[in-house]
Amino acid sequence: MDEVAYKDLFNLSGKTAIVTGGAGILGRHFCAGLAESGANVAVVDVQESAAVSLATELGERYGSRTIGIRCDVSCPESVEEMVARVISECGEVNILHNNAAGKSDDLDAFFAPFESYSLDQWRKIMAVNLDGMFLVAQAVGKKMLVQRKGGSIIQTSSIYGMMGPDHRIYEGSFYLGRKISSPAVYTASKAAVIGLTKYLATYWAGKGIRVNTLTPGGTESGQNDEFNRRYSARIPMNRMAKAHEMVGALLYLASDASSYVTGQNIIVDGGLNAW
Numbered sequence: 001m002d003e004v005a006y007k008d009l010f011n012l013s014g015k016t017a018i019v020t021g022g023a024g025i026l027g028r029h030f031c032a033g034l035a036e037s038g039a040n041v042a043v044v045d046v047q048e049s050a051a052v053s054l055a056t057e058l059g060e061r062y063g064s065r066t067i068g069i070r071c072d073v074s075c076p077e078s079v080e081e082m083v084a085r086v087i088s089e090c091g092e093v094n095i096l097h098n099n100a101a102g103k104s105d106d107l108d109a110f111f112a113p114f115e116s117y118s119l120d121q122w123r124k125i126m127a128v129n130l131d132g133m134f135l136v137a138q139a140v141g142k143k144m145l146v147q148r149k150g151g152s153i154i155q156t157s158s159i160y161g162m163m164g165p166d167h168r169i170y171e172g173s174f175y176l177g178r179k180i181s182s183p184a185v186y187t188a189s190k191a192a193v194i195g196l197t198k199y200l201a202t203y204w205a206g207k208g209i210r211v212n213t214l215t216p217g218g219t220e221s222g223q224n225d226e227f228n229r230r231y232s233a234r235i236p237m238n239r240m241a242k243a244h245e246m247v248g249a250l251l252y253l254a255s256d257a258s259s260y261v262t263g264q265n266i267i268v269d270g271g272l273n274a275w
C-alpha cells in the first residue's frame, strides 16, 4: 500500500491562493478557509479597502501571509498587475479561485424584465462574470505553466447556471423598493463558467493544472423573509445555505484531497438539483 498521510490531504501550507471577489459574502469565507488551511492568500476585489482590511484581519488571525489587492477582473491590465504583484510578494501561485461576479450600480437595469433588458447591461455583467474568469484564468494559468508545478483552479458558478430560476419565488420580494428577480444574463454567464471549466480542465490536464467548478445554491445574506420562505420551500433540506457551508467543497477542490478530480462541478445546494 502507498504511504499516504490522509490527514494532510487538505493541508495547504506553502501554497499561494488568489481569490477574486474575495471581499464578498462568500469570498470572505473562502479566503478564511484557505488561510486557516495554511495557504498564503491574495484577497482580490474591486473594493480595495474591504480587500485590504480582510487580508489584515486574516493574517493576524491565522498567521499566514495575506495581501489585499484592488483589481477589476474585467480589465486585462488590472489582472496582469494583480498577478504580477502576487508573484512578486509570494513567489508563485498554486491555487486560483475565480469567484468574482458583478451586480450593478443601476439596479433598475439589472432587474429589468428580459423583454426590455438592455444590451449594455447584459455586456456589463458578462464582462465581469465571464470575461473576468477568462482573463484571470489566462493570466494565472500562464504563470502556473511556467512554474511547472501544476495547480488548482476553482471557478464559482451558481445553481442558476444549471437551471432556470423558479420565478414564482420572487413574488412579493422587493429590494430598495423595486421588485427583484434573477436576470437571464446571470444564468447565461454562470452556465458559461461551467463550459469554460470543462474546456480548461481537458486543455491543461496534461500539465497538472486541475480546473473544477463550485456551484453554490442560494445563500442567506439578509434576504427578506418572504423570499427566504419561498426559496427554502423548494429545497429538499428546506433552508438556504449558510456562507460557511461552501468552504468545505473549496478546500477539497483546492487541495491534494482532489488530486485526481478535474472538469467536475461540486454542487452545494441542499439538494435542489436532485429533485
Ligand SMILES: NC(=O)c1ccc[n+]([C@@H]2O[C@H](COP(=O)([O-])OP(=O)(O)OC[C@H]3O[C@@H](n4cnc5c(N)ncnc54)[C@H](O)[C@@H]3O)[C@@H](O)[C@H]2O)c1
Pocket (backbone or CB within 6 Å): 020, 021, 022, 023, 024, 025, 026, 027, 044, 045, 046, 047, 071, 072, 073, 074, 099, 100, 101, 102, 103, 128, 132, 156, 157, 158, 159, 215, 216, 217, 218, 219, 220, 221
Ligand atoms: N450568495 C449566493 O447566494 C450565491 C449563490 C450562487 C452563486 N453565487 C456566486 O458566488 C460568488 C460569490 O458571490 P457572493 O454572494 O459572495 O457575492 P458578493 O456580491 O457578495 O461578492 C462578489 C464580490 O465580487 C466583487 N467584484 C464585483 N465586480 C468585480 C470586478 N469587476 N473585479 C473584481 N471584483 C469584483 C465585489 O466587490 C464583491 O466583493 C459569485 O460568483 C456568485 O455568482 C452566490
